C-alpha cells in the first residue's frame with residue numbers, strides 16, 4: 001500500500017494526511033489580508049479579498065457552476081466539511097465568499113450569507129426561523145414585501161405575524177405571545193424614517209427568548225452596527241447603498257453566532273436563493289467606495305433637509321438629522337450619521353406631491369434608494385401600494401408622503417431642481 005507522499009503510512013493516518021494535503025492545496029491561494037484591527041474604510045477595500053495564483057488586485061469572477069475535486073476523497077471531504085474546498089456555486093463560490101467575508105467583518109458578525117436579492121435574504125431568514133404555529137412581531141412600516149410575504153404567503157403555512165410600532169417597547173412586550181419566535185426590526189424604517197431603539201429591542205429579545213433580526217439597509221454598516229447593539233441577525237438589501245450604483249439587485253445576511261448562520265445558510269442553499277458570481281463581483285466593486293458615497297449622500301441630505309424644512313410649501317419633514325426629528329437623540333445614540341433618506345409632505349397634499357414628482361428634472365422618479373443618483377417616489381401608490389389602506393394609516397404611510405433618496409450630485413443642482421419643481425406644485 002503506498003500513498004503520496006508517505007509510501008509506508010499506517011492505514012489509520014491516511015485520512016488525516018489527505019485532509020491536511022487538501023487543506024494546504026486549497027488554502028494556499030486563498031490567503032486573506034488581516035484587516036481585523038484596521039479602519040472601516042480599509043476593510044471596505046481589503047477585508048474579503050484573497051490572493052490568487054496570478055496576484056490579481058481584485059477578486060476575479062469565478063464564473064463556474066461546479067468545481068473539480070482533486071480526487072474522490074477530496075470530494076467526500078468537501079461534502080463532509082472536513083475540507084473547505086468549493087463544490088457547487090449554489091452552495092458557495094470564491095467570488096461570492098469574498099463578499100460574504102467582507103460583510104461579516106464590516107458588521108462584526110460570525111459569517112455572511114449572500115443572496116440573490118434583499119427579499120431572498122429576508123425569506124431565507126423567515127424560512128429558517130419560523131414554522132407552522134410560530135409568530136413574528138415586526139415593525140409596521142417595514143419594506144412592503146417583507147411584510148406582504150408573511151401576510152400573504154407564510155400565513156398559508158400557519159405562520160402568524162403582527163406588525164406594530166417597534167419604537168414603543170411596551171407595545172412590543174404586549175404583542176409577544178407564547179409562540180413568538182422572532183422580533184423583526186427595520187430602523188430607520190421605510191418610508192416613515194421612524195427609529196427603533198436597538199439596544200432596548202435586544203433586551204426584550206433576550207427576556208422573551210426571541211431572535212432579533214434587523215434590516216440595516218437604510219443605515220448601512222458604516223452608520224449602524226446592530227450586532228454590536230445586541231441583535232442576532234442583520235440583513236441588507238445590497239441593491240441599495242452597499243452596491244450603490246443602481247445596477248445590481250442583491251442581498252446579504254450576517255449572524256452573530258454559528259448556530260443561526262448554519263440554519264439560515266441551509267435555507268438559502270436549499271431554496272436556491274444564492275447570489276451569482278458576476279453579481280458578487282459588481283457588489284465588491286461598489287462596496288469599496290461605500291464610505292465615501294455615504295458621507296457625500298448624507299452631507300447632501302442634511303442640506304436638502306434644511307432647505308425643505310424652511311420651504312413654505314413643505315407641510316412636514318422627517319429626517320433623523322434635523323433637531324425637529326422626534327427621535328433625534330436616539331439617532332445620535334445608535335447611529336454614527338443620519339443617512340440620506342428623507343420623507344416629507346407638500347402643503348396641498350397628494351396632488352401637490354404629484355406635481356412635485358412630475359416636475360423634477362434631475363431627481364429620477366423611481367423606486368429603490370441608496371445610489372449615487374437622487375431618486376424621488378410616492379410610497380403610498382408605489383413601494384407600499386400592496387399594504388392595505390388601514391395598515392398604511394397605522395404605519396404612518398400617509399397619502400402625501402414623498403420619499404427622497406439624496407444622491408451624490410452637486411448639492412446646488414439638487415436643491416435648484418427641487419426648488420423649481422416646488423414652484424409648480
Ligand SMILES: *Cc1c(COP(=O)(O)O)cnc(C)c1O
Pocket residue numbers: 117118119120143146186190215217218236237238239240249250251368
Ligand atoms: C429594497 C429593500 C429591501 C428588499 O431588497 P431587494 O434587493 O429589492 O430584494 C428590503 N429592505 C429594505 C429596507 C429595502 O429598502
